[in-house]
Amino acid sequence: MTAFTPLAIGPHIVQPPVVLAPMAGITNAPFRTLCREYSGGKGLFVSEMITTRALVERNEKTMQLIRFDETEKPRSIQLYGVDPVTVGKAVRMIVDEDLADHIDLNFGCPVPKVTRKGGGSALPYKRPLLRAILHEAVTNAGDLPVTMKMRKGIDDDHITFLDAGRIAVEEGVTAIALHGRTAAQHYGGTADWDAIARLKEHVPEIPVLGNGDIWSADDALRMMRETGCDGVVVGRGCLGRPWLFGDLVAGFEGTGAYARPALREVADAMVRHARLLGEWLGDEARGVIDFRKHVAWYLKGFAVGSEMRKKLAITSSLEELRAQLSELDLDQPWPVGADGPRGRTSGNNRVVLPDGWLKDPYDCSGVSEDAELDTSGG
Numbered sequence: 443m444t445a446f447t448p449l450a451i452g453p454h455i456v457q458p459p460v461v462l463a464p465m466a467g468i469t470n471a472p473f474r475t476l477c478r479e480y481s482g483g484k485g486l487f488v489s490e491m492i493t494t495r496a497l498v499e500r501n502e503k504t505m506q507l508i509r510f511d512e513t514e515k516p517r518s519i520q521l522y523g524v525d526p527v528t529v530g531k532a533v534r535m536i537v538d539e540d541l542a543d544h545i546d547l548n549f550g551c552p553v554p555k556v557t558r559k560g561g562g563s564a565l566p567y568k569r570p571l572l573r574a575i576l577h578e579a580v581t582n583a584g585d586l587p588v589t590m591k592m593r594k595g596i597d598d599d600h601i602t603f604l605d606a607g608r609i610a611v612e613e614g615v616t617a618i619a620l621h622g623r624t625a626a627q628h629y630g631g632t633a634d635w636d637a638i639a640r641l642k643e644h645v646p647e648i649p650v651l652g653n654g655d656i657w658s659a660d661d662a663l664r665m666m667r668e669t670g671c672d673g674v675v676v677g678r679g680c681l682g683r684p685w686l687f688g689d690l691v692a693g694f695e696g697t698g699a700y701a702r703p704a705l706r707e708v709a710d711a712m713v714r715h716a717r718l719l720g721e722w723l724g725d726e727a728r729g730v731i732d733f734r735k736h737v738a739w740y741l742k743g744f745a746v747g748s749e750m751r752k753k754l755a756i757t758s759s760l761e762e763l764r765a766q767l768s769e770l771d772l773d774q775p776w777p778v779g780a781d782g783p784r785g786r787t788s789g790n791n792r793v794v795l796p797d798g799w800l801k802d803p804y805d806c807s808g809v810s811e812d813a814e815l816d817t818s819g820g
Contacts, residue, residue, distance in 0.1 A: 446694060449649055449673040451486065452616050458694030459660065460485040460679065460687065461619070462771055463522040463653060464546065464591075466553075467735070471511055472718035476711070477680060480516070480701075481656045481687035486518055494523030508541055516543035520591070522551065524573065529580030533754055537584050541614035549592040549606070552625040554794040563593045563625035564795055566606040571806040576613035588810050591653070591675070594637050597626035598791050600800060603637060607645040619651040619675045622663050625793045629678065630698025631649045639669040658781045659686070659693030659700060680737025680759030683723040683781075684711065702776035705744050712740050716763055727758050733752060741775035743780030746770060 449459035462469055462477055467490065474487040489507060495506040510517040519542040523529040529547075536542050549572070551562030558811045567570050579588050589611055595601035604618055610618055618690040622633035622787050633654025650671035654666045662674045680686045685701040703711070715736060720729025737754045746754075750770065757763045 447672070449486075449651075451589060451649070452585075454486070454544060456673065458484060459651075459666075460484070460690045460694070461651060461673060462487040462676045462687070463619075463677035464488045464490050464677045465677055466490050468681070470507065470719075470722065471509060471514075472715065472722050472729075473684065474514065475511055476684040476715055477683050477687045480685045480719055483513070484691050485687055486516070486544070487514065488518040488546055488662075489542075490521050491520050491522045491551065492527045492532075492536045494521050494525070497521070498528060498535060499534045503798055510542075518542060518544040518546060520546040520548055521579075522548040522556070522561060524559065524565060524571070526574040526578040528572070529575050530582045532587075533579050533582040533586075537582065537586055542697050543586065544578065545583060545586055545588050546619075546820050547575070547588065547590040549590055550619075550621050552593065552628050552791075552793070558794040558796065559627060560796050560799065564793065564799065565594060566592055566602040567600055567799065568806045569605060569609060569803055572606060573609050573613060576610060576615055576820075580614040583819050587612055588614070589617040589619065590615055591619040591621070593621045594624045594634060596800070597624050601642055601672070605642050607650075611645050611647050615648065617649040617651060617672070618645065619653050621675075622652065622713065624790055628791050630791075635665055636719070638671050642670050642672075649673060653677065659689040662690055663693050664667060673770040682736055684715075698706060704772070705770060705774040706772035706777060708740055709770070709772060712736070712767065713764055717760055720760070726760055730758055730760060732765055733763075743777035744770075744774055745777075756797070 446459060448455050448457040459710065462474065462485065469488065469490045478487055492504055492507060508519060519536060521529065521532055523532065533545060536545060548562060549566050553562065556562035557564040592606055593605060594603045620638050622635055622637045638652040649672040652669055652671040653675035656662050656665060656674055656676050657679045665671065665674055676686065685703065686756055689700040692700060716730045717734035719732050720726040723729050723732065734755050751785065754766050757766060
């Protein structure tokens, strides 16, 4: 078995070199708790996306999103912002108030409400703006490591990842994660792992993490071997599969077989996930309602009729959720082929950008203050 070097994110050693990707509405404290439990606390688990303006203005929802369980070490926050000054203020606030131990910057989100304002995966096209944001973040971070997550570019005609990687190194970024898709691809098609290998060769000074199409621990190991990257970032692969992080530990350490839970074990995980959400939100019904989005992911591949899936999608209490699940054939074994794609798979989308955005990569005049979302969570 190939031995992989532990991943260093500043002073934090991540072994195995596995990171939970920030996902809006998904990687909140309850989901991070589940994933950490399955991994035995190994790996790095990042918060969902936090908007810098909302953080600086102490938006109530945002302040809840940055709450970490006392067992979360290191505490990792992902920030989204397009204004260098606001990003700097948010980073300084995190440092001064000891809100996190690691800061990640989002330059990969392809969602139209983000890109139409010049944010997310649209932003690296404006090289000077990217540099200014990274400079303010690193300067204000002090001893806290700053990393960034990005895509290959806007589309095949506007590829930015190599330029962005060099700028990141020059501005003192600690590590870079690359999703091997363009913004136009969203989550469709196949991730370009060759781009991850090219970035690693281009910026050998800092760790490069690969992201895209990791549905199993074997996929993660294969990405590491094929690209030479220093770690992996797992997003949609863990939807309805928090035990994937246990598989990743087993795969990297070569210690045992992968989890193949029967439906009974999956149902127990579903109830626990919903309960944790209710405790976090302070309301059981809200927790179960928030959990509904996860139901199809957990049940993918199992023989569950459409009527029962509909019932599960409208549950509003833990008792109701348990009762519905108890009606299933809980002795069903793990289904063959259940490790495949989950979540959004659309692709070949037109990227919504500010007017004239692509005319000049060095003209940043099109970015205005309203590009800063006033709420967090993607």
